Amino acid sequence: MRPSRRLERIPPYAFAQLERKVADKREAGVDVISLGIGDPDRPTPALIVEAMQEAVSEPETHRYPSNRGRADFRAAVRDFYERRFDVTLDPDSEIIPAIGAKEAIFNMNLAFLDPEDYALAADPGYPVYTGGPWLAGAAPVLMALEPERGFVPDLERIDAEVRSKAKLMYLNYPNNPTGAIVPDGFFERVVEFARANDILVVHDNAYSEITFDGYRAPSFLETPGAKEVGIEVFSLSKGYNMTGWRCAVVVGNPEALEVYWRLKTNVDSGLFEAVQLAGIAALEPDTDVEVASMRELYRRRRDLVCDALREIGVRVRVPHATIYVWAPVPEGYESSEAYCEHVLEQAAVVLTPGAVYGPAGEGWFRISLTTPDDRLLEAVDRLGALAS
Ligand SMILES: Cc1ncc(COP(=O)(O)O)c(C=O)c1O
Numbered sequence: 001m002r003p004s005r006r007l008e009r010i011p012p013y014a015f016a017q018l019e020r021k022v023a024d025k026r027e028a029g030v031d032v033i034s035l036g037i038g039d040p041d042r043p044t045p046a047l048i049v050e051a052m053q054e055a056v057s058e059p060e061t062h063r064y065p066s067n068r069g070r071a072d073f074r075a076a077v078r079d080f081y082e083r084r085f086d087v088t089l090d091p092d093s094e095i096i097p098a099i100g101a102k103e104a105i106f107n108m109n110l111a112f113l114d115p116e117d118y119a120l121a122a123d124p125g126y127p128v129y130t131g132g133p134w135l136a137g138a139a140p141v142l143m144a145l146e147p148e149r150g151f152v153p154d155l156e157r158i159d160a161e162v163r164s165k166a167k168l169m170y171l172n173y174p175n176n177p178t179g180a181i182v183p184d185g186f187f188e189r190v191v192e193f194a195r196a197n198d199i200l201v202v203h204d205n206a207y208s209e210i211t212f213d214g215y216r217a218p219s220f221l222e223t224p225g226a227k228e229v230g231i232e233v234f235s236l237s238k239g240y241n242m243t244g245w246r247c248a249v250v251v252g253n254p255e256a257l258e259v260y261w262r263l264k265t266n267v268d269s270g271l272f273e274a275v276q277l278a279g280i281a282a283l284e285p286d287t288d289v290e291v292a293s294m295r296e297l298y299r300r301r302r303d304l305v306c307d308a309l310r311e312i313g314v315r316v317r318v319p320h321a322t323i324y325v326w327a328p329v330p331e332g333y334e335s336s337e338a339y340c341e342h343v344l345e346q347a348a349v350v351l352t353p354g355a356v357y358g359p360a361g362e363g364w365f366r367i368s369l370t371t372p373d374d375r376l377l378e379a380v381d382r383l384g385a386l387a388s
Contacts (some may be wrong), residue, residue: 006136006137007135010065018036018037019037033378034350035367037352037368038323039372040241041370043241043299044240044241044242044245045282051281052274052281055273055274061274061277064269067261067269067374068261070277072280073277073280074092074280077234077251077283079220084158085219085221090250094252095250096260096264097247097276098248099247100237100246102128103248104233107260107263107267108132108202110263110267111262112167112168113133113168116165117138117167119168119169120166121142122358123143123144123145123155123357123361124178124360124361125170126172126176127356130142134288141162142359144359144360145180147178152187155193167198168200168316170202171201171202171204171220172207173203174208174210176207176324177324178319178324180326181319181320183297187220187222191224191225191229193264194229201220201327203219203220203232203234205219205232205233206235206237207238207239207321207323208234209240209291210240210321211320212302217321219232221252227252228253230253231260232251236283239294240287241294247271247275247282253266295305298369308380308381309380312383312384314327314330315328316328323370325369326364327367328363329354330387336353337355339353339365347386351367351382352366353363
């Protein structure tokens with residue numbers, strides 16, 4: 001059976017392949033430690049689970065939800081954005097629930113791109129920034145995130161032809177996979193660039209709640225003028241340990257949201273209302289303590305990993321946010337994939353090769369901090385033994 005040409009154009013989803021490989025090894029009795037996928041190992045906070053349990057027993061939540069979302073969910077998002085980011089949103093026109101950020105990001109491509117259009121995609125970046133445009137029949141244009149610029153793209157280098165054909169720009173800070181935070185002034189330059197070139201900015205805000213060392217991650221919408229040129233996708237997956245729940249929101253430019261809504265009414269039937277009610281519980285101040293304790297957990301793991309990597313001679317930057325450590329591949333390996341393959345075969349530790357996030361990720365590998373401390377320690381010991 002032949003898949004569509006659009007599907008054939010994109011490589012198989014990297015993590016799906018990796019999952020298969022790890023399953024094979026485990027079946028063969030190998031004790032594999034995965035530092036691959038960024039999926040929080042801690043359970044969803046009890047407050048949220050309890051809200052879901054209550055919600056799911058209410059028959060009113062069992063029916064088709066509206067794609068606009070429940071009024072109380074949108075009000076909770078409005079209150080959260082006001083409290084957390086000092087951003088004012090109109091719940092009727094500037095907030096729409098999404099079935100996870102992945103859905104929203106993918107569907108933006110179907111909503112906005114025609115075959116001749118481009119989407120500017122951070123490289124390295126979350127794979128949907130490139131897979132999405134291809135599957136929509138358009139094309140991504142990569143913007144390299146340069147380490148010496150703090151992992152932001154050089155907007156000046158985007159040429160006139162690309163500027164005129166680009167309709168979307170995907171950005172993400174705090175950043176997966178590099179762990180970078182947005183440098184001062186960058187979002188302001190993005191707003192100017194988007195305005196000058198009539199491009200819709202899609203800021204993927206998946207990690208703003210996981211920050212360390214006193215750093216507070218902003219919303220893109222805090223930037224003056226951002227709402228005129230952009231939207232933000234805020235996911236509850238990582239900050240609230242809710243990856244399986246599929247709960248996110250798209251906020252910002254009302255015209256863009258109207259287009260996204262139009263697309264969604266043709267594609268899906270909205271976010272399960274019980275999940276929206278659980279989302280309300282997540283966004284209330286009562287969960288602040290839980291979120292703070294997750295930050296502390298990841299900070300401890302980050303230090304543990306960075307110290308261990310330094311000891312084996314890896315020159316690692318200590319990230320101030322996210323659940324990832326992004327480190328250069330040690331000398332002597334031909335590619336990030338070759339290094340990660342070697343580590344998997346010799347130490348039974350899964351690392352993610354930087355190249356799966358785009359060509360600018362070559363020469364790097366990613367460690368996810370979503371593994372219990374004892375297993376993480378065991379993994380870094382194995383890496384140490386391999387290096388000595
Ligand atoms: C940058 C980024 N965006 C979006 C997502 C997906 O979020 P969700 O679970 O809300 O679909 C991820 C998950 O790893 C991510 O790293």
